[in-house]
Amino acid sequence: MKLTALFEQTLRTLDRAIGSGSRQLARSASRRNLLTRVGTLLTGAAVLPLLPVARALAADQVDELGDPQSCDYWRYCALGGSLCSCCGGTYNSCPPGSEPSPITWVGTCRNPVDGRDYLISYNDCCGKSLCDRCWCHNTERERPVYFPSKSSAVLWCFGTESRAYHCTIGVVLGEAGPQG
Amino acid sequence: MRIVTSSLICLALVAQGAGAQLGPEQPGVATLPPPADSWFLVKSSNGSYIFDGETGEMQGLMSHQWYTPAVVTLLSRGEAYYVESFYSRGVRGTREDVLTVVDMKDLTPAAEIDIPDKTATLSFRHHIGLLGDDRHVVVFNMTPAQSVSVVDVVDREFAGELSTPGCAIIMPTGDRAFLMMCGDGTLQYIELDRDGNETARTRTDSFFSVDEDAVFDKPVFTGRGWLLVSFNGLAYEVTEEEARVEVAEPWSLLSNEDVGEKWRPGGDQPFTVHRGSNLLYALMHQGDVDTHHDPGSEVWVFDLERRRRVGRMPLETEASKLLSSQEAQPRLYLMHEDNTLGIYDGHQLRHLRTIDEPGPRGGGLLQTLARHD
Numbered sequence: 001m002k003l004t005a006l007f008e009q010t011l012r013t014l015d016r017a018i019g020s021g022s023r024q025l026a027r028s029a030s031r032r033n034l035l036t037r038v039g040t041l042l043t044g045a046a047v048l049p050l051l052p053v054a055r056a057l058a059a060d061q062v063d064e065l066g067d068p069q070s071c072d073y074w075r076y077c078a079l080g081g082s083l084c085s086c087c088g089g090t091y092n093s094c095p096p097g098s099e100p101s102p103i104t105w106v107g108t109c110r111n112p113v114d115g116r117d118y119l120i121s122y123n124d125c126c127g128k129s130l131c132d133r134c135w136c137h138n139t140e141r142e143r144p145v146y147f148p149s150k151s152s153a154v155l156w157c158f159g160t161e162s163r164a165y166h167c168t169i170g171v172v173l174g175e176a177g178p179q180g
Numbered sequence: 181m182r183i184v185t186s187s188l189i190c191l192a193l194v195a196q197g198a199g200a201q202l203g204p205e206q207p208g209v210a211t212l213p214p215p216a217d218s219w220f221l222v223k224s225s226n227g228s229y230i231f232d233g234e235t236g237e238m239q240g241l242m243s244h245q246w247y248t249p250a251v252v253t254l255l256s257r258g259e260a261y262y263v264e265s266f267y268s269r270g271v272r273g274t275r276e277d278v279l280t281v282v283d284m285k286d287l288t289p290a291a292e293i294d295i296p297d298k299t300a301t302l303s304f305r306h307h308i309g310l311l312g313d314d315r316h317v318v319v320f321n322m323t324p325a326q327s328v329s330v331v332d333v334v335d336r337e338f339a340g341e342l343s344t345p346g347c348a349i350i351m352p353t354g355d356r357a358f359l360m361m362c363g364d365g366t367l368q369y370i371e372l373d374r375d376g377n378e379t380a381r382t383r384t385d386s387f388f389s390v391d392e393d394a395v396f397d398k399p400v401f402t403g404r405g406w407l408l409v410s411f412n413g414l415a416y417e418v419t420e421e422e423a424r425v426e427v428a429e430p431w432s433l434l435s436n437e438d439v440g441e442k443w444r445p446g447g448d449q450p451f452t453v454h455r456g457s458n459l460l461y462a463l464m465h466q467g468d469v470d471t472h473h474d475p476g477s478e479v480w481v482f483d484l485e486r487r488r489r490v491g492r493m494p495l496e497t498e499a500s501k502l503l504s505s506q507e508a509q510p511r512l513y514l515m516h517e518d519n520t521l522g523i524y525d526g527h528q529l530r531h532l533r534t535i536d537e538p539g540p541r542g543g544g545l546l547q548t549l550a551r552h553d
Contacts, residue, residue: 061490068188103324129271139473145304146348147363147390148324153397155247155301158324163301164271 011173037147071136078107080152081168094125103158117176128166221547224539249307284405311352331377339376353420401552402454431487446474449501454510475500493529
């Protein structure tokens with residue numbers, strides 16, 4: 001019973017507010033101007049649902065999309081190895097107890113969300129047995145082993161306690177320059 | 181009467197069965213026959229499987245590590261050599277790298293030669309090379325500083341380490357020398373003396389661009405020298421004579437029509453040469469730039485003398501590794517994407533047989549027992 005009363009009260013308040021607003025609008029705007037503004041509002045309202053990424057960016061600052069356990073994830077464009085995100089780690093964190101190699105190879109990948117190219121460091125995670133899950137062999141701008149800084153065909157567990165290879169992560173170093 | 185007849189037949193069958201009863205046995209060990217030209221290796225993550233291409237039968241296994249880059253064999257000494265990198269506790273503990281000497285009579289280790297704990301540890305045919313003196317094996321190191329270890333396999337000792345900054349891939353040439361590919365688009369030539377010490381080192385002019393059209397790090401031995409092929413299909417023939425390294429004018433594997441149809445070479449082991457008939461076989465696929473590791477949907481055959489394509493073999497299942505035997509009538513071995521190994525006649529370009537279980541899936545190499553592939 002109380003809920004019904006509250007509902008009727010809300011409707012009356014809304015009715016008064018809309019009536020008052022309409023009268024104010026009629027006093028301050030011509031009919032053509034009114035149509036223009038309403039049209040703009042309606043068009044904007046129609047377009048807004050088409051831009052979920054933009055809304056998400058505005059709301060939660062989501063700046064990457066995709067499945068980090070998939071070889072197609074944008075950071076992995078030059079990654080060769082087992083994905084750490086399938087091995088107890090994430091796209092940029094080694095699985096528990098493994099050690100990231102401080103020396104890496106570098107790729108340049110385009111983030112489809114912002115359309116920018118980023119330098120990606122592919123750090124091997126070391127000191128555990130081969131994870132052997134989610135193998136990935138992407139070769140965008142990858143180069144042969146005699147040019148190691150851009151080669152995935154190197155076991156990059158250098159400077160680590162053990163050279164045993166576990167899996168690989170992709171860490172954003174920053175936006176790429178014009179040469180990539 | 182019928183009952184009596186049936187009973188007699190039953191008794192006869194029982195008596196016959198009793199005569200065929202198996203006696204007790206002792207476990208035996210098969211003897212490996214002498215290696216044949218039709219033998220080849222499937223180097224995998226847990227050892228090198230030896231198959232006979234003629235029968236498709238496995239002959240035996242050389243046990244080695246996942247980290248072993250490749251195997252070199254020296255049949256005149258009845259030995260094979262490969263690098264192993266051990267940790268005292270599996271994946272942890274103290275590291276110890278060795279060159280393992282394998283007796284080809286029974287595929288067991290005959291000796292270990294201690295080498296610097298720096299070896300590059302991924303499958304690569306040319307991270308190890310046997311020099312022409314049949315004495316020195318050169319092993320590629322990466323820490324990530326690049327160097328090579330020189331090992332005397334006759335005296336069973338480490339001979340020394342040479343720094344090779346900016347270069348990788350070992351291509352033996354002459355009696356006691358090797359070439360390396362370098363990131364500045366050159367080849368490096370290093371010559372050794374009998375003790376494995378460096379006596380000469382030179383560089384060619386830069387002849388390719390790593391950025392614009394890198395050559396694959398998968399050279400193939402032609403008998404005269406080495407053949408290098410670029411991502412865009414340019415073939416460079418390299419020869420060495422008296423320390424002079426010549427890089428011939430490149431020629432293209434691709435016609436304008438092929439380029440229009442986006443054909444490219446690619447795969448993990450995309451090229452092989454049958455030296456007897458001077459034929460180059462290449463795994464080809466249709467793809468964009470940077471698809472140099474994509475498996476091939478066709479094998480193309482090129483006459484190296486006339487520098488032109490002489491055959492095409494479409495594949496039912498794509499393949500990423502390719503190797504030719506060096507028999508007079510070559511056999512082609514193709515590792516297909518479904519992890520079966522197809523054996524084909526290299527001249528008639530027709531399927532001969534399939535090995536369904538050539539070893540663990542993925543990785544690895546196909547190798548002959550010749551000193552170079």
